[in-house]
Amino acid sequence: MVHRNSAAALLLAASVLAGCGGGTGDAKTLTYYIADAAQQDVAQRCAAESGGAYAFNIQRLPNNAAGGREQLLRRLAAEDRSLDIVSVDPPFMAEFANAGFLRPFTGDERQEFSDGVLKGPLEQSTFRDELWSAPLYGNTQLLWYRKSVLQKAGVDPSAGPVTWDQLIRGAEQAGVTLAAQGRRNESLMVWVNALVASAGGTILAEGSEDLPANQVRGELDSPAGEAAVRVMHDLAVSPAAPAGFSTAGEEDSRAAFQAADGGFMVNWPYVWAAFDSAIEEGSLPAGWKDDIGWAAYPQVNAGTPGAPPSGGLGLSVSAFSTRADLAVEAIRCLASAQSQKEFMITAGNPAALGAVFDDQEIRDMFPMADEIRTGMDTATPRPVSPYYGDVTGSIQAGFHPPDALDPATTPREANQLLEDVLSNKRLI
């Protein structure tokens, strides 16, 4: 009893101290909540270039999406005036915007921050026809494969789009794995959304943006929902599923792909830089990357284009900031094309601006630049909903563990759970 309490007290003291750190500072110091360490380098350059117009007090958010959301939510709900610029994971933007936590960009600013931005990142920054986040980077998943297994597997993603079924059968045939993220966290939501969208459906009914929570309807009890469940279940019970499939996140997928029996994987482009680190560390042989190919995200039905996942990060101005104009000024630099390029080079996360992909340095470093760009332009963001927390929570509960799903019952049950949770009739 006593030991838990004292641990909690320490934690509380630590967070109070951290909070105080953000409150001080003069009128020119903007408190900037970052989600990725590489944002700090860009911020330092911007502050230096501003010629003293602004400086930053950098605060780091937890490094997983859910943790970052929870911390921002708590601070913003308490109308914490020490926050100026916050890094918002796109699916959580609508929730914050609906609650009045964010300051929307004005007409001119909106024009400025959406010019040249690819479709996926732009869609997920817009809610009720206003822009709430300036996209700092976008993201999408690609299909990664080992060229050496293609012949045995009898599929060739480089020749044209492939389906999940082809990949599963091919991997089985070649005795290799097909890695995806079956872990019960946000990455499962990413997968479900991509599968449902690829099958031509949506998770929430159209027009649910403006409805109160108890009137929002799910669209999972549909052929698209059924197709998504079928793919997930087929893969989870297939010998092609890597060990520990139901607990595998992005890094576990990468480990499975790098293993001797790795064959295929869907994952974000950061893996390309991560392969380099693994080679440097000596856990992969020097020429390993020569065997690696990439292609567009797999389709659910042959002939219907795949809908790759969309991710990224947006910069928003807190509604409680007392220096909103200065914050917008700073975002002009923080999310500029040059900053996005720097960010792409250091952190490996794709720029949201299409023009960055034409840069020669980027093209040399990311040979898959065109595929990433196309992916982000055809991506389907996760539902933009003010109740996103409930949506993702229900999907994660309803679609896990993947090996226990049943195409005949899961779509209906998951849909019911989603609607019940939204109308406060059930727990998750």
Added chain:
Amino acid sequence: MAVSTVAKPVPKARRAKISDRTRKERNLGWMLAGPAFLAMVLVTGYPILNALWLSLFDYRLTDPAGREFIGLGNYAMILTDGLFWRQFGVTSLITVVTVAIELVLGFALAMVMHRALHLRTPLRTAILVPYGIITVVSAYAWAYAFSNTYGFVNPLLGLGDFDWFGGTWSALFTVCVAEIWKTTPFMSLLLLAGLAQIPEDYLEAAKVDGARAWQRVKRVILPNMKAAIMVALLFRTLDAFRIFDSVFIMTAGAQGTETLSFLAYRQTISRVMIGLGSAVSVILAILVVLIAFLFIKVFRTDLSQARGDRK
């Protein structure tokens, strides 16, 4: 929560023959502890009352306009939801299993600490190390240990790439292991205090009478330690019933390993359903108080033993 209920029941019976000195001592006690007690009531009382009040609303933090008074609706919903009962079961299972094993192990360790002739200090320190480690850190350590990519458990047991966290039972097993490893020292510390209170004469007399080691444990040590054991069980049960950290880190609640604290966390923090989450917390608090009540009234746990008031 439970600690504040602890001090109450002792003096009542002796009220009649209270001496001046006792009264003065008691007044001094109130003056010394009063301010802290008052601060404690204010600091803990406000959130508790606020949680009770909020639990009567359908209130989402991100939708302040939609706040609506629904009376006991949240409680009715929670108590009729299968998930609540499932997690009540999981929590109870973890509590019973970990506390039972901790009691046995803790007793053995307490005996070792009590009886050791050499290296007493290093021995006690070594036994207490896990208890000094933050729960989140120990949970991470065990999560890595059981991991099928970098853990040492699978190679050690020859299990290949078995995924401990992939099934309900194996995941619960790992959580229990982490909990037992972490809190057994606490149990043994409480039991050691009880052991130290048994007069050596009893044991020597038993020895002279020809009692063997096991008989001495069963007939002399255990009966004389009953109060200490009950106190240790009470503290650990209350603690184990509120388990959160290990589950959060090791499984994040997947595979049906969620506990009641996790349920409160998910509704309050993840879903920001403040009303519903408060209701879950209130139910959890009531359950904890019930456990304390059960121990104190039904099993007649004498809490003064823990304070060293009596022998």
